[in-house]
Amino acid sequence: MTHDAVVEPAPAKLNLALHVTGRRGDGYHLLDSLVAFAATGDEVQLSLGPLSLQVTGPFAPGLAADEDNLCLRAARLAAAEAAIVLDKRLPVASGIGGGSADAAAVLRGLARMGHALPDMPERLGADVPVCLLSAPARMRGVGAIVTPLPALPPVPVVLANPGVAVATPKVFGALERTDNPPLPDIPRFADLAALIGWLRGTRNDLEPPALRLAPVIARVLAALTAQGAGFARMSGSGATCFGLFAAAAQADKAAKALKQHGWWAVATELAPPLRPR
Numbered sequence: 001m002t003h004d005a006v007v008e009p010a011p012a013k014l015n016l017a018l019h020v021t022g023r024r025g026d027g028y029h030l031l032d033s034l035v036a037f038a039a040t041g042d043e044v045q046l047s048l049g050p051l052s053l054q055v056t057g058p059f060a061p062g063l064a065a066d067e068d069n070l071c072l073r074a075a076r077l078a079a080a081e082a083a084i085v086l087d088k089r090l091p092v093a094s095g096i097g098g099g100s101a102d103a104a105a106v107l108r109g110l111a112r113m114g115h116a117l118p119d120m121p122e123r124l125g126a127d128v129p130v131c132l133l134s135a136p137a138r139m140r141g142v143g144a145i146v147t148p149l150p151a152l153p154p155v156p157v158v159l160a161n162p163g164v165a166v167a168t169p170k171v172f173g174a175l176e177r178t179d180n181p182p183l184p185d186i187p188r189f190a191d192l193a194a195l196i197g198w199l200r201g202t203r204n205d206l207e208p209p210a211l212r213l214a215p216v217i218a219r220v221l222a223a224l225t226a227q228g229a230g231f232a233r234m235s236g237s238g239a240t241c242f243g244l245f246a247a248a249a250q251a252d253k254a255a256k257a258l259k260q261h262g263w264w265a266v267a268t269e270l271a272p273p274l275r276p277r
């Protein structure tokens, strides 16, 4: 069944672990990442009409609704028309894939309206294939090799961003080495302790260069740990960091404390896979 109007969530992407394992001739880097999604994110609404975009929400002022917006680029790649409203709730250029998640949500929405998915959606951004799936996955190559993983345990998470935009190309450019080993095998995680135990044997290779470019990230990580996170790490190229917590009440309290620094912070959880709505 096709629809005249649809609402699609664009969940925040989290690189729970991210190893940079190589560099291609064109400058793009080879990654090996455990990707999960949060139960919070942007939202897109699509209705029948000529191609247009309106951006609302707390982070709308930082984002132009111009032809470069990934929502419009996604619709053009799908050769589709729709009136799109993007509710921008995630900070822009912050390592949680907002733009890629929006593009993927537009493509999912267009599919529900009867349009075919375009070939090679990674042309919109390296994170678009994994955001199309929007479920736990191992992401390899420059992003297009996506292997779905079993569901992760329900884990309370705090996302926190100190309000500095770190440009992804700059962070890749500041890497000291690009020939790191791949991730260890990814098991089925029975609980939070098992997930944290595995994460401790991994890294986000983009964290050290991002910290050099934006030292405030170290304060965010320290604050998450001080608030009781069992594990804290930066996502993607930053500057958003995530903390994993044993209980939702503890995550709520931590998010409130981090907001006292003037940072964006939200208590959420690792999301179950998207269900068609």
Ligand SMILES: C[C@@](CO)(OP(=O)(O)O)[C@H](O)COP(=O)(O)OP(=O)(O)OC[C@H]1O[C@@H](n2ccc(N)nc2=O)[C@H](O)[C@@H]1O
Pocket (backbone or CB within 6 Å): 015, 018, 027, 028, 029, 030, 031, 033, 094, 095, 096, 097, 098, 100, 124, 125, 126, 127, 128, 141, 142, 143, 168, 169, 172, 235, 236, 237, 238
């Ligand atoms: C680093 C990651 C990890 O998931 O996340 P974010 O920090 O963006 O959330 C992604 O690979 C980012 O994906 P995305 O934000 O879609 O990147 P793109 O628009 O395709 O690329 C932006 C720039 O990042 C660099 N880039 C990106 C991906 C990759 N595998 N190697 C790279 O070197 C390139 O300089 C590229 O020009």
Ligand SMILES: Nc1ncnc2c1ncn2[C@@H]1O[C@H](COP(=O)(O)OP(=O)(O)O)[C@@H](O)[C@H]1O
Pocket (backbone or CB within 6 Å): 063, 068, 069, 070, 071, 086, 091, 092, 093, 094, 095, 096, 097, 098, 099, 100, 102, 103, 127, 168, 236, 237, 238
């Ligand atoms: N819908 C969109 N949401 C966010 N950023 C967008 C969007 N469309 C285009 N962009 C551009 O993409 C760049 C990367 O943004 P984003 O995807 O939020 O970063 P990240 O992947 O690091 O979280 C930004 O500099 C922004 O100008």
